[in-house]
Amino acid sequence: MKTMTAAKAKNAFGQMIEAAQREPVLITKQNRPVGVFMSIQDIEDTVWGEKAKKAHAEGYIGEEASRVLLDKLLNAGD
Numbered sequence: 001m002k003t004m005t006a007a008k009a010k011n012a013f014g015q016m017i018e019a020a021q022r023e024p025v026l027i028t029k030q031n032r033p034v035g036v037f038m039s040i041q042d043i044e045d046t047v048w049g050e051k052a053k054k055a056h057a058e059g060y061i062g063e064e065a066s067r068v069l070l071d072k073l074l075n076a077g078d
Contacts, residue, residue: 001026006034 002019006029009016019025020037027035
């Protein structure tokens with residue numbers, strides 16, 4: 001993870017945005033971590049990943065298992 005001071009992040013905002021497209025950027029202030037700047041893609045991946053884990057924990061089946069089950073149900077009378 002790239003690290004950037006808060007002052008540099010402020011003064012080189014465009015550079016921080018570019019860096020965040022490749023990896024999250026840890027922002028520090030007085031040598032302490034104060035935040036993380038991430039791309040929207042990283043956030044979406046994280047949110048969707050968490051939703052998928054929650055669905056799995058609640059007993060929902062995945063895409064392939066759903067397809068197999070639907071095929072069995074639709075072809076049960078054949």
